Amino acid sequence: MTAKILDGNVLSAKLRESLRHRAAELAAQGCRPGLAVILVGENPASQVYVRNKIKACEAVGVHSEKYEFPADTPPQQVLDRIAALNADPAIHGILVQLPLPPQFDEDEVLEAVSAEKDVDGFHAENVGLLAQGNPRFISCTPYGVMEMLSAEGISLRGKEAVVVGRSNIVGKPMTLLLIGASATVTVCHSQTKDLAFHTRRADVLVAAVGKPKMITGDMIQPGAVVIDVGINRLPDGKLCGDVDFESAKEVASLITPVPGGVGPMTITMLLANTIESADRASAK
Ligand code: NDP
Numbered sequence: 001m002t003a004k005i006l007d008g009n010v011l012s013a014k015l016r017e018s019l020r021h022r023a024a025e026l027a028a029q030g031c032r033p034g035l036a037v038i039l040v041g042e043n044p045a046s047q048v049y050v051r052n053k054i055k056a057c058e059a060v061g062v063h064s065e066k067y068e069f070p071a072d073t074p075p076q077q078v079l080d081r082i083a084a085l086n087a088d089p090a091i092h093g094i095l096v097q098l099p100l101p102p103q104f105d106e107d108e109v110l111e112a113v114s115a116e117k118d119v120d121g122f123h124a125e126n127v128g129l130l131a132q133g134n135p136r137f138i139s140c141t142p143y144g145v146m147e148m149l150s151a152e153g154i155s156l157r158g159k160e161a162v163v164v165g166r167s168n169i170v171g172k173p174m175t176l177l178l179i180g181a182s183a184t185v186t187v188c189h190s191q192t193k194d195l196a197f198h199t200r201r202a203d204v205l206v207a208a209v210g211k212p213k214m215i216t217g218d219m220i221q222p223g224a225v226v227i228d229v230g231i232n233r234l235p236d237g238k239l240c241g242d243v244d245f246e247s248a249k250e251v252a253s254l255i256t257p258v259p260g261g262v263g264p265m266t267i268t269m270l271l272a273n274t275i276e277s278a279d280r281a282s283a284k
């Protein structure tokens with residue numbers, strides 16, 4: 001079997017076209033969606049992510065503002081900027097690019113963002129709402145994964161889903177969304193004994209670990225849907241996922257590539273959350 005490849009660029013382009021229309025409608029009603037991005041330090045990967053997010057905003061007509069701070073900035077300066085953005089009616093989404101330099105308490109910074117502008121879905125209030133099955137903002141990467149599954153018409157009801165990784169950004173919200181979609185969910189992490197035992201039972205396998213090619217074809221159930229969230233840089237500079245694509249695609253029925261799978265969907269869902277936030281603000 002050779003798996004069908006789930007192309008995140010193609011689906012993103014389709015979704016972004018409808019987001020562009022919605023943004024234009026809101027702008028015509030006097031509420032142009034606006035996103036503020038805060039970047040602290042000179043992490044090269046973060047700089048690329050921020051640049052891509054700003055470019056994506058421009059392409060769909062979302063107003064964007066970038067606030068850059070040097071790595072040694074005192075946390076209070078960033079907190080003050082967040083407070084100003086919380087009060088700014090032109091801004092509907094605030095994103096703090098992670099990771100932050102060591103003098104920052106990340107939780108404190110994420111909690112400082114108004115829960116109503118927390119388009120990353122990292123604020124405790126929004127995590128709680130998601131856990132209750134009543135989300136305000138869904139964090140962008142798991143949201144993108146759910147959109148990919150839904151676009152393929154994959155029903156999760158009663159399926160065995162296995163999530164490898166339990167981070168607050170990907171693994172945990174992914175788990176909550178899969179439970180919400182009535183899958184039976186197993187969560188694996190660094191202390192899991194016999195990872196392959198679990199992954200081989202998965203009808204839907206989501207890998208979010210950060211270890212290049214660690215999930216190999218022999219760890220996958222024939223016909224499984226394999227979603228690779230990982231983004232890893234190899235010594236030759238190329239990107240790869242947490243799944244060994246070459247061996248996995250011979251076993252899976254559907255698989256996301258890296259790059260070009262979940263990555264573009266993450267940015268698309270950030271745009272969706274920002275536009276949704278503007279929509280809510282305009283309805284007030
Ligand atoms: P974290 O480092 O925060 O979490 C990694 C998780 O993997 C942890 O829960 C860890 O377990 C688990 N883990 C580590 N080693 C193993 C192992 N040997 N077996 C099973 N589980 C293991 O990473 P993130 O969740 O932030 O990101 C994961 C990957 O996804 C990264 O490659 C990242 O770059 C990528 N990513 C991609 C995005 C996209 O848009 N496509 C967006 C966000 C992230 P424990 O909790 O026990 O330590």
